[in-house]
Amino acid sequence: MxxxxxxxxxxxxxxxxxxxxxxxxxxxxxxxxxxxxxxxxxxxxxxxxxxxxxxxxxxxxxxxxxxxxxxxxxxxxxxxxxxxxxxxxxxxxPGIGVDAARTSRNKLLMRQAHERGGVAHPRFRFVTGLEQALRAAAEFGYPVIIKPTLGAASNFVFRVDGPDQLRDRYRQAAAGIDQMMWYDMEADGLDLGPHGLLVESFLDGHEHLIEALAWDGETYLGSIVDRVTMEGDTFDDDVHHAPTALTPDQVAEVHAVVAAGVRAQGLTRSALHAEVRFHRGRPFLLEIAARPGGGGLDHMARLSAGYDPIRAVLDVARGVRPDVHHFRPTTVHTAAMCLLCAPGTVESVGVPPEVTNADGLFFLKIMAQPGDVIRRPPDGNNILGGLGAVGTSFDDAMRTATDLAGKIEVRLADRRRTR
Structure with missing residues (x-):
């Protein structure tokens, strides 16, 4: 092929x-x-x-x-x-069609599709100025989320707990989104829908990342990963565990909300990355992207659920139904994390052999190269890379991952080393 x-x-x-x-x-x-x-x-x-x-x-x-x-x-x-x-x-x-792609890329169009389709989602408002943002936040009640319509990787996504903080975060986000790399990397000459900011109501529960497949009216959850980070007012999305701790009943509820979102977004044949967050005991849809998740999520899917998102992508691309089944977790525990460092210009990244050759390591990806500029919130959300480990339990896998990450040495220009 x-x-x-x-x-x-x-x-x-x-x-x-x-x-x-x-x-x-x-x-x-x-x-x-x-x-x-x-x-x-x-x-x-x-x-x-x-x-x-x-x-x-x-x-x-x-x-x-x-x-x-x-x-x-x-x-x-x-x-x-x-x-x-x-x-x-x-x-x-074969393809998903431009309309479905646009709806699955632009968070405002996605939210509007979810609203029309009766999909559980946070309340939202597209805002073009600070006063509109303040009115939306007052209506929804703090805390609220502010996020770009054409963002990715949590760039300029903020939790806001009050009007004064919203004034600061709105200014930072409005100034940053035009220079955001995920927006700049888009092709020119395309209608991508409104480019701006959303204010959304806050969902207060646990969050899950799902690799899934839509195929001719059926939605398959290939893998479910639990986000275990203690979050603040920015979203690094940096620690994950699989297989999920969700109960079978909760998995069924998640499947229902993802399937409803797939229909609402007009996706018929596509590899998917979905994000779901619980609120008052119910799953709400954060997004469904028409591509697999990044970082080590493909490795976690294979190890913890026997599902290969990369194989699904190449099969869907040529119009062949992937070999997929409904969610079926294995007994392999995986823990993965984003590798973060202080902001600055990367001088060097040192990964010793005891890390690259470690037992239990299943994923290591250093994305930052010498000369790259690392931006951290509120100026961006660049990461150094990602690392994942397996273990007999989440705690065991997490200990291994944390120990290995601590051995990676990063040097930033005009800074001392950091890890």
Whole structure:
């Protein structure tokens, strides 16, 4: 099978390891970037359009398709979901459609779809100024969440506990979203829906990350991961555990709300990443993205639930039903965390062999390269990388992961070392 991976703007080397997974599963993978480096993928299967305009991406993809006869188009990037839907449609290849892609990318359009579909979701208001934000927060009651409509990775997502804090956070978010990398990496020439800020009511319970599949009217929960971080007013999303501690009845409730969201967003055949949060004992839908989750969630899915999100992506891309079943956890405990460091410019990252060769390590990805600028809330939400470990219990796996993370040394320009 021949598949074409697309990013309008290359997200450093973040997806390189996933491209390798696709190739390891037997696909002949070609990669087209609008703008990118010259060394991301083998030269005979890699091209750059020299522009991130969707028309140029389509033109280059169509010319390459005429030569290679691709079976499908795929992406792992939230910022390329709409562009890939447009490319697939132009090439006559399987895809989710531009309308469903836009609804699954833009948080306002997604919320409106959930409202029309009767899906449990937080109250929301699209705001274009501080006074509107203050009125929405007063109506919903504090705390509230403020978030971008076209964000990702919790950039400029804040919990706000009162009017004075909202004034500060609104100013920071409104100033930051135009420079946010996830917005900047979008293809030009696409209608992405409103670009701005939402105020949402706060959901007070536990949160879960789900790798799922939509296929011809059925929704399958491939894996469920529990978010175990003690959160503050920003959302690093940095510690996870699987398999889930949810009861079978709660899993059934989660399945129902995710399936309703899938229908509301118009998704018929897609690999999915869903986020659900409980509120007063009921699951509410935070989002459903039309791509697999990032970090080590694919590894956690395979180990803790026997589901492979990467395989699902390549099968869906070529119009073949993936080998999937309803949620069936294993007995393998996994713990994973984002690797965080202080803000600054990365000088070096040192990973000793005792980390890379450690028993129990199932995932280690250092994303930051020397020269990269790490921005932390309220200026952004960059992370150093991710790490995951297995164990006989969550506590056992977490101890291993924490110990290994503490051995990674980060040096920032004009700062002492940090970990």
């Amino acid at each position: 021949k598949l074409l991976g697309v990013e309008a703007s290359q997200n450093s080397y973040y997806y390189q390891s996933r491209y390798r997974q696709v190739a390891d599963q037997g696909a002949d993978l070609y990669v087209l970037n609008g703008i990118g480096t010259d060394d991301l993928w083998p030269a005979d299967r890699y091209r750059r359009a020299g522009s991130k305009h969707v028309d140029d991406l389509i033109q280059h993809a169509a010319a390459w398709h005429a030569e290679q006869h691709f079976d499908g188009v795929l992406t792992f990037s939230e910022s390329a979901v709409v562009a890939v839907a447009a490319v697939a449609a132009a090439l006559g290849l």
